Amino acid sequence: MSQNVLPPPPATRIDLLLIAGLVAEKSRVLDVGCGDGSLLTLLRDQRGADARGIELSQAGVNSCVARGLSVIQGDADTDLAAYPDQAFDYAILSQTLQATRQPRKVLEDLLRIGKRVIISFPNFGHWRVRWQLGFSGHMPVTENMPHTWYDTPNIHFCTLRDFVNLTREIDARILSARAVKSSGAPMRMHAPWWFWNLFGEQAVFMLERGS
Amino acid sequence: MSMSDPALSRQRTSLPQETLIFRAQAPLMTEGGVALGPLEIAYQTYGTLNAQKSNAVLICHALTGDQHVASINPVTSRPGWWETMVGPGRPIDTNRFFVICSNVIGGCMGSTGPASLNEATGQPYGLDFPVLTIADMVSAQAMLIDHLGIDSLFCVAGGSMGGMQVLQWAARFPARVFAAMPIATGARHSAQNIAFHEVGRQAVMADPDWQAGRYLENGTRPAKGLGVARMAAHITYLSENALQSKFGRKLQNRNARTFSFDADFQIESYLRYQGESFVERFDANSYLYLTRAMDYFDLAADHGGSLAEAFNGSQTRFCVVSFTSDWLFPTAESRSIIHALNAGGASVSFVEIDSDKGHDAFLLDVPDLFATTGGFINAAAKARGLEVTS
Numbered sequence: 001m002s003q004n005v006l007p008p009p010p011a012t013r014i015d016l017l018l019i020a021g022l023v024a025e026k027s028r029v030l031d032v033g034c035g036d037g038s039l040l041t042l043l044r045d046q047r048g049a050d051a052r053g054i055e056l057s058q059a060g061v062n063s064c065v066a067r068g069l070s071v072i073q074g075d076a077d078t079d080l081a082a083y084p085d086q087a088f089d090y091a092i093l094s095q096t097l098q099a100t101r102q103p104r105k106v107l108e109d110l111l112r113i114g115k116r117v118i119i120s121f122p123n124f125g126h127w128r129v130r131w132q133l134g135f136s137g138h139m140p141v142t143e144n145m146p147h148t149w150y151d152t153p154n155i156h157f158c159t160l161r162d163f164v165n166l167t168r169e170i171d172a173r174i175l176s177a178r179a180v181k182s183s184g185a186p187m188r189m190h191a192p193w194w195f196w197n198l199f200g201e202q203a204v205f206m207l208e209r210g211s
Numbered sequence: 212m213s214m215s216d217p218a219l220s221r222q223r224t225s226l227p228q229e230t231l232i233f234r235a236q237a238p239l240m241t242e243g244g245v246a247l248g249p250l251e252i253a254y255q256t257y258g259t260l261n262a263q264k265s266n267a268v269l270i271c272h273a274l275t276g277d278q279h280v281a282s283i284n285p286v287t288s289r290p291g292w293w294e295t296m297v298g299p300g301r302p303i304d305t306n307r308f309f310v311i312c313s314n315v316i317g318g319c320m321g322s323t324g325p326a327s328l329n330e331a332t333g334q335p336y337g338l339d340f341p342v343l344t345i346a347d348m349v350s351a352q353a354m355l356i357d358h359l360g361i362d363s364l365f366c367v368a369g370g371s372m373g374g375m376q377v378l379q380w381a382a383r384f385p386a387r388v389f390a391a392m393p394i395a396t397g398a399r400h401s402a403q404n405i406a407f408h409e410v411g412r413q414a415v416m417a418d419p420d421w422q423a424g425r426y427l428e429n430g431t432r433p434a435k436g437l438g439v440a441r442m443a444a445h446i447t448y449l450s451e452n453a454l455q456s457k458f459g460r461k462l463q464n465r466n467a468r469t470f471s472f473d474a475d476f477q478i479e480s481y482l483r484y485q486g487e488s489f490v491e492r493f494d495a496n497s498y499l500y501l502t503r504a505m506d507y508f509d510l511a512a513d514h515g516g517s518l519a520e521a522f523n524g525s526q527t528r529f530c531v532v533s534f535t536s537d538w539l540f541p542t543a544e545s546r547s548i549i550h551a552l553n554a555g556g557a558s559v560s561f562v563e564i565d566s567d568k569g570h571d572a573f574l575l576d577v578p579d580l581f582a583t584t585g586g587f588i589n590a591a592a593k594a595r596g597l598e599v600t601s
Contacts, residue, residue: 052558061562062582065530068590072531072549072561082550 015120015180016042018204019094022118022176023047027089030054030114032076032106033096037064044069052088054079077101080109093119095202098154108170111209116175120204123179125159125197144201160197163205171210178204230255230278230285230314230321233355239316240350245341249330252355253321254278254313257297258305260361266597267361268303269352270312271369271376273574274444274501275493277320280312281305286320286492295576296368302585307598308365313355315348315376317501319494322351326427326494336496338424343500345372345508349379356387365595366588368392370573371540372501375508378548381529382510382521390591392584394532395573397544398518398551399509404539407447408502411440415495424496437495438486445485450536450569454478511551518551525552528594529559530587532573532580539570560587 016039023029026048031040034053037060043049053071055061064071072079076093077100091114093106098121100106110117122144123129132140139149147154158166160179167174179187179200187200196203230253238248255278260267270280270293277284281291281298297303297310314322317340325340332339356364367380367388374396381391400408415421418436422429446454458478462468465475474480511518529552533545542563552559564579566572573580592598 058562058565058579061560062579062586065560065562065583066586066590068586068593070528070558070560072553072559073563074546074549074561079546079550082553084554087553087556 013038014185015094015202015204018178018180018186019092019118019120020047022204022206023049023090026050028052028087029090029092030083030088031092031094032080032110033093033099034064034069034071035060037067037069037071039092039094040064040069040071041067076106076109080106080113083109083113085112086115088114089116090114091117093117093121095120095122097121098157100156103156103158104166104170107166107172111170111172111207115208117172117207118204119207120202121158121163122154123160123197123200123203124157125161126201127198128201130198142201160200160203161193163203164193167205167207172207173210175206175208177206180204232321233313233358235351235354235358239347239354241341241347242344243342247316247323247341247347249323250316250351250354251321251323251327252313252316252351254311254355255280255282256312257281257310258308260309260359261597264361265363265365265595266308267356267359267364268308268310268366268368269356269364269380270297270303270310271348271352271367271373271380272312272315273369273371273373274505275489275498276373277318278312278314279320281310292574295574296581296584302581302588303366303368304588307592311356311359313352315372315501316351317343317348317497317504319497324494325424325496325500335427337427338496340496340500342507343504345375345379345504346383346513348504349376349383352376352380353384353387363387363389365597366390366392366591368394368584369396370394371396371570372505374540375505378510378521379508381525381527382514385522385525385527388527389595390528390530390587392530392532392587393545393548394580394584395534395537395540395570397540398511398521398548400506401544404447405506407443408506410443412499412502414439414443415499418495421495424499426495432490433495434487434490437490437493437498438483440486440498441489441493442482442486445482447539448569448571450538450567452536452567453569456567518547519554522552522557523555525555525557527557528587528591529557530584531559531561532583533561533563534566534568534570534572534577535563536567537570537572 029049031053034055040051044051054074061073091110129140179196180202233252235250238246280293314320317324325336329336367377369377374393377393381388415436418433420431421433461477463477463480510521514520533542549561562583
């Protein structure tokens with residue numbers, strides 16, 4: 001019976017491994033925009049996490065439920081409000097921030113319901129993006145941002161620097177920050193912000209509420 | 212439970228036709244404060260209870276359903292009402308699970324209801340039957356599950372009024388419910404739903420043949436009233452799109468309007484047929500009592516106004532399902548359930564399935580429903596240490 005066969009786990013993305021490395025063993029985790037459940041499966045199987053998720057697409061939810069994950073169909077913009085304060089050790093937003101209608105509110109909600117927030121997003125300040133917009137004069141289309149401007153779900157792009165500014169505005173403390181090169185490899189730790197902002201294709205931040 | 216119990220001795224017959232009857236040893240104390248007894252519960256079982264008694268699934272039926280969930284209904288000669296979901300190789304696989312389905316109390320398919328004999332008077336209960344609640348139905352089911360010697364159910368599943376019973380089970384007996392699937396349901400009956408039920412009840416009571424509920428003794432049947440009630444209710448089980456695409460303004464076996472009140476339109480003919488066939492199989496007073504039980508359902512109110520309180524600390528795994536075109540139990544009702552479950556930290560999955568079939572979608576062949584529930588059941592079975600077949 002085909003519906004009993006679990007889908008094979010997809011090749012693990014570098015940013016997912018990077019996120020999994022930030023999560024302590026046996027934590028309670030909420031992955032917002034969890035897709036087909038790749039990260040949650042990784043966290044459950046390798047970190048022993050109590051892994052929960054929210055996903056917009058029915059196909060994604062079905063995939064997650066078939067993997068035995070507790071995932072609800074919902075929307076980061078509207079469904080985070082129902083979660084109690086500090087309900088999770090980690091609230092994770094992986095490659096989803098730029099697709100939310102109200103990124104600031106989503107981030108504030110995450111900081112409320114998670115003791116820590118792990119967030120990854122494509123950096124709009126990457127040199128290739130700047131090149132395409134600055135010299136070619138068109139909206140950037142890259143491997144990480146493969147959509148054309150008229151059909152992209154990504155409506156709120158930011159640069160790494162913009163994001164850092166937002167964390168200051170909402171009084172979030174940055175516990176760690178990593179930039180990932182286009183090869184998927186993490187960049188060396190002590191590079192200056194301007195360097196990360198120019199050469200980091202993706203960013204992975206861990207935040208908590210400021211005191 | 213002894214080995215001579217018919218539920219066990221019948222394990223090897225694949226399609227049980229007859230109904231089993233459980234006679235409760237003690238009366239049931241209803242929420243309204245009435246001792247209801249003697250109490251009989253008609254039920255069906257499918258599959259085999261394992262030695263650990265860990266693979267039992269309780270299916271809760273909807274308003275006009277019955278215990279014949281996965282086998283030919285002896286009254287209508289039609290297939291079981293949820294054969295798409297329950298049976299060999301189905302999401303609730305009778306090759307792996309011991310499936311139990313009982314007729315709710317207050318019903319008319321063998322369990323004690325308003326048409327049963329009231330021992331105090333020697334007459335059918337009629338309106339002397341106590342008004343029941345969803346909690347009372349669940350209390351009666353728990354008596355049956357006790358009788359079958361099952362401490363903890365692997366899963367309790369049901370749609371609509373059945374889903375209300377699932378929620379009641381999970382709230383009342385959290386330790387006895389490993390997994391719960393409330394489908395196309397709500398934690399309370401909305402004002403609009405109460406309104407439709409009231410229209411139905413008033414239609415029954417307006418029929419002179421109802422005889423103030425004493426129609427059985429008087430040899431009459433409020434067929435007109437119950438038929439109208441069913442017609443009105445049936446509209447709420449469909450969707451505007453489904454009605455439009457199935458019937459539109461098509462005329463019934465005629466080429467032109469007749470300038471009369473005959474059933475010119477196909478939709479009229481269809482609804483009349485639904486009403487007429489329903490009265491053949493359903494007791495009018497049962498309809499009054501069961502709709503009332505749904506109206507009274509408000510799980511939050513039973514827990515100090517907080518639905519989250521009803522599920523606080525629950526270890527049960529939940530799979531909540533709604534359908535996009537269901538306007539009887541719209542997705543917002545399911546969302547309030549998952550928000551409460553999340554607030555209590557429960558393990559919950561939820562999917563809103565795209566369907567234009569309205570509330571009835573849960574009974575129909577909707578592949579996405581089977582994919583979600585099948586995945587959920589398999590994962591839960593694995594967590595329970597039950598055999599997972601492919």
